[in-house]
Amino acid sequence: xxxxxxxxxxxxxxxxxxxxxxxxxxxxxxxxxxxxxxxxxxxxxxxxxxxxxxxxxxxxxxxxxxxxxxxxxxxxxxxxxxxxxxxxxxxxxxxx
Numbered sequence: 269x270x271x272x273x274x275x276x277x278x279x280x281x282x283x284x285x286x287x288x289x290x291x292x293x294x295x296x297x298x299x300x301x302x303x304x305x306x307x308x309x310x311x312x313x314x315x316x317x318x319x320x321x322x323x324x325x326x327x328x329x330x331x332x333x334x335x336x337x338x339x340x341x342x343x344x345x346x347x348x349x350x351x352x353x354x355x356x357x358x359x360x361x362x363x364x
Contacts, residue, residue, distance in 0.1 A: 276302035276320055298324050 280301040288295045299321065306317040319340040323331040335343065 274304045274318070276304050279303050296326055300324070 278300060280299075282299045284297045285294055286297070287293070302320040302322070304318045304320070306314055308314050316337055319335045319337065321333040321335065322329055
């Protein structure tokens, strides 16, 4: 029995274009989030699924992170707290 590689679905891709100050050329950085859905193995186990985050510049992958669903949930909660703090500080600064 051969095992097949996991299948990931692209869920989000964020691109950022900027002017490189040293070369004067336009460059691109990006973040891609992919999902591997839970699946049942031939032995009857249910695999949890994973989230893959990839960071890149132009066409090159610079970093890749494979997160469990619980790690991705912790990341989401942290981002939610950061956004709430940001919004609170912005509102405070506008009131001054």
